[in-house]
Amino acid sequence: MSDIQTLQPKRLWQWFDRLCTIPRPSHHEEKVAQFIVDWAKEKGFFVERDQIGNVLIRKPASKGMENRQKVALQAHMDMVPQANEGSTHDFLTDPILPYVDGEWVKAKGTTLGSDNGIGLASALAVLDADDLAHPELEVLCTMTEEAGMDGAHHLKTNWLQSDVMINTDTEENGEIYIGCAGGEDAKVSLPIQREKNTFAHTYQLSLKGLRGGHSGSEINTNRVNAIKLFARFLANIEQTQAFSFALAEIRGGSVRNAIPREAHAIVCVNDENALKTAVQNFQHLLQDELAMAEPNATLTAQLIEKAEMIFDKVSTHKAIHLVNALPNGVNRYSDVVDGVVETSSSIGVLKTEDDAVTGLILIRSLVESGKQYVASLLSSLTSLCDATVTLSGNYPGWQPHPDTDILRLTQRIYAEILGAEPTIKVIHAGLECGLIKQAYPAMEIVSFGPTIENAHSPDEKVHIPAVQIYWALLTKVLANIPEQK
Template sequence: MSEIQQLQPKLLWNWFDKICAIPHPSYHEEKLAQFILDWAKGKGFFVQRDSVGNILIRKPATKGMENRKSVILQAHLDMVPQANEGIKHDFLTDPTLPYIDSDWVKANGTTLGADNGIGMASALAILESCDLSHPDLEVLLTMTEEQGMEGAIGLQPNWLQGSIMINTDTEEDGEIYIGCAGGENADINIPLVFKQNDFANHSQLVLKGLSGGHSGCDIHTGRVNAIKMLARFLAYFKQNNPTFDFAIASIEGGTVRNAIPREAFATLCFNGEFSLLESAVQNFAEILRNELSLSEPNLALFLQSIDKPTQVFDSKTNHKIIDLINLLPNGVIRNSDVVDGVVETSLSIGVLKIEENKLRGTILIRSLIESGREYVENLLLSLASLSDAKVSFSGAYPGWEPQCESEILKIAQNIYSNILGYSPKIKVIHAGLECGLLKKIYPNLDVISIGPTIRNAHSPDEKVYIPAVKNYWNLLIKLLENIPQK
């Protein structure tokens, strides 16, 4: 038990505490899934898993609600595993440790998993409750949303019975979402040619202390991508010191595809004076501090000792890598003409690492429109052709097209206005929700997405706003009480 179990609504926070206690990063949700299955069976609910591991639980309507339309509450089982440097945390075995900080719940140096643990907790709390009114209810918990929406992609038709779906995966109090961006993975692979390390000196270049965050929701904020910034320094140093003889022995950054990388590293070997490289690093760090004093106040760029590598990239590979990563488009490509204040198309390189004599960059493309995604594909193909690299695309998923005449949307607007004292905002999000995929399989579903305020999802600074959780809960239970008749 933790202190969050004393918060209200108690049923929801108790469930969130249980969820935090069971490790459930992407591809490792089985322990949590089994716990929920065992609990549901013990309660006598109808419960099934499909071939990809999604969980479906059904609860009959409460007395007097039998003639209302049936509702699906939907959340995903997995969380993004990110930890601050120096935090010893094994996401496969260690529980998340939530704590209260003023009006926020945070975790101890790791991602909290409020994305989408709060939504999951709310659905399970409603299943457990004995005094809340609701129609016939289904709870759908999907697998591996954070790493490619694999559960939603693999969902079978003719399994769900509900006609209204409430997705619980958005992150802003006072907002109702009715659309989202589609997405696609892109892998750019650069062949590596090595040679023996004959350089006299070596050091590791370290960039750390960045804010990171969600590569969709935070892409417009100006937060620095560590991989891109490391390449910027290497290009800056190469161009301003053309006679300095150096080579890269290794380069890496980021850990997950859908988070803005907070750290990146490059091992450099060289024959020139260490003081020249050190001075260039210090000067560039000062440039960045002046540029980014507000958006990245904790940025740190420095050199540190490392064991001597046995091999380095050859000269052609060295220059090609620096130029390609420096040129790689990243961030907002275009804002929407249709939805004011929303990004239309973006991309973010989330991971860079060496695999089997190749340098692999993992990129997530997001767009509200198909032509925007195709434009970014062509940008990457052109860049790859200029640098002897290869790019491949996979895991494309559709966006969720807004339906402004939705019946459940109008009901939610009225209820939320009464709770908040003002009209909620109706929005489209530049992030991947499972709604688009689920609508593709179940096109007649009437869908909205709601959730409490969550800040810095996909980073160790993730936190959820306690008063917003109460608003979200009140909206959810009032919605269930006011579902229209069949």
């Protein structure tokens, strides 16, 4: 039991605290799914899992609400597993350790899992409550949203019975989302040739301390991608012919949908002093150029045991310049929704394998043609250096529909709670709503949630007062759902 169990609304926080004890990184949600199923059976609810592992629970309407429209609450079960450098946390076995810091709940050294754990906890809390007014409810808990939206991709038709859905995966108090970007994964692979290392010294170079964050909603916030910044450093050395070197390894990031906070390389050199000078010069550049955006960015060089094999000269050249040239960040802003990013791309993971350097890139766009354009850029770029790009996991955007009863109801109640009109928005991030609308085109959907900052990074935190507002909104909307049409 942690101190968050004393927070209000107590029922929601108790459920979130319980979820923190169950490991649930993407692709490893079986424990939490089984826990939810077992609990629902104990409560006597209808509960079922589909072929991909999604969980569906049904609860009858409270007394007097039987003729209201049926509502589904939707949340995903997985979380992004990110830990600080040097952490021994094992996301497959260790619990998340939440704690209260002023008006925020944070986790000790890892992502908190408030994305989408608060939404999941709220749905379970509604199911658990006997004192809330609500229509007939369905709670849909989906699989592996953070790593490809597997659950929503395979959601079967004619399973849900609800007229309305509330998606709980939004992360800003005072905002209601009615649309989101679609996305597609791109895997870039560059074949490499290795040779015996003839250089005298081997160094581990590490770029650390960047803020990271969500590669969708925070792509336009000047947060620097560690992989791209590191490639810039290596490209500058080669282009200026400061000294001869070869790569033995290059890597960075850990999940495709987060802005990488760290990048590393094993570099082999003869001139140690020249390498150290280049590192010092780049550190000065970081302090001058990125003092406000990335004040804690640091580049270090540490002498390590001599590497036996290295990239040959051509492979070193291609790997550095391919990564340096990859499109990354905002590609275009929307012409339709002012201030909203239309199309972007972000390299989230870079790895060195036995015979290739591979990068995982997430392309996002509000329009299908935007994704196709970035894919075309990657195809052109990789063709110039004998690399390849493979596309997968394409999912549609959620097209906004501003004229729905559930939006009008949510907007009215939110204004009453806030004392001001909420903002209606389209988000440049992947919500499952677009895929759900494919399976259930007649369903009306809105998305809202509490303020969560720095999602997908160990700096993740959720605002306690915003959770109170979110719970008040959710429960009042459920109590005021209109009668069936």
